[in-house]
Amino acid sequence: MTKTAVPHFSGILGSDAFPIEAGRYRLIWSEICPWSQRVAILRRLLGLEDIISEGKVNPVITEKGWQFSLDEGHRDPILDVDYVMAIYKQTDPNYPGRATIPVIVDVTTKKIVNNESQEIMQQLETNFMDFVKTDAPDLYPENLRTEIDALNAILLAEINQGVYKIKGAKTQADYEKYFHIFFNRLDQLEARLADSRFLFGDQITDSDIRLYVSLARFDVAYYTTFRANRNRLTDFPNLWRYAKELYQMPAFQETTNFDAIKKGFALNNLEGNPNQIVPLGPDTSIWDQ
Structure with a gap:
């Protein structure tokens, strides 16, 4: 979840290679991860739910990486994979790094278009303007x-x-x-x-x-x-x-x-939390006040 160097897939959404088509792309993210949540927020603010579907992985990372254990059968229902690493290997069988999130996947090929949140955000903000909802804010004027x-x-x-x-x-x-x-x-x-x-x-x-x-x-x-x-x-x-x-x-x-944030940060912190205790506090109901 920390932002360390990993091999980079740098496809451009809205380019000739990856044209904008309803339902063609899928965002994979987790509620624990700030880098992927910002893409999830952007997708909703712009009203791109019909263009880009979403799949969520469990906030607790396994030894095999991010897992689709929130879904029935522990598999993403669209991509039919159990771990995010499987998508990376489908994209590049010799992929040497960690499987990070977020990733945007081309559903037609089940391969990654882009796995860099900064690039994904700017592509959605600049290349999708003809597809955003009418009352969407201009986030990058x-x-x-x-x-x-x-x-x-x-x-x-x-x-x-x-x-x-x-x-x-x-x-x-x-x-x-x-x-x-x-x-x-x-x-x-x-x-x-x-x-x-x-x-x-x-x-x-x-x-x-x-x-x-x-x-x-x-x-x-x-x-x-x-x-x-x-x-x-x-x-x-x-x-x-x-x-x-x-x-x-x-x-x-x-x-x-x-x-999910509390659970993920607690249980992914093996060195600092060897007994795997999830804190009860603080009270987050104050966000609704």
Whole structure:
């Protein structure tokens, strides 16, 4: 689930090789994974459910990788595979890496088109405009793209990946360095949202999706499991208000499963949780208040 280098499938949705056709593509993701949830949110916000179907894998990773054990018979009903690795091997029999998510699969060939969430998001935002629902937000408006790209780079380095740097620190000095980078950036975002509904005013953008997926995991996983514990999300008045407002939107709420996040982060953490105990708290009903 951490963003480490893996072999990359870089097909372009909406190109001549992969034309946009209803039902041709399938998104494989998991509710624990922030990288794949952001594609799942985007798909719903744009109203692309009829163009791209979805399959979900269990939030607890097995020795064989991500498994379709949430489905009847422990197999994806469309792709007829039991593990995500099977899709990778169908695409490249000599595939040497881990099977990561998200992946977009061409249902007609059962092979991967793309497995990089950043590229998938931009392809959906720019190549699918003739297919989105009429009231869909413009998440990547041309007049803001330079600013969105700049903020996204900061969010990636200091928030999305930043919290994994805290967890992965091998020395006290590194831990403290990444800890302060992460929380200093949250302080700046807290100030930014004091007079702004979303990161770019009243308009929801691509950047809001990227920040939200980290905020949704903050109190239930990162605060304890990753030792990112200077503050809880609920201690930031503006970030907490902002996260809850996004959560009220169906695209965000329907893809946010706090129980799956708790379970996945607890049970995938073999080194830090050898007895495989899933925490009961915190109370996530406050997201609905």
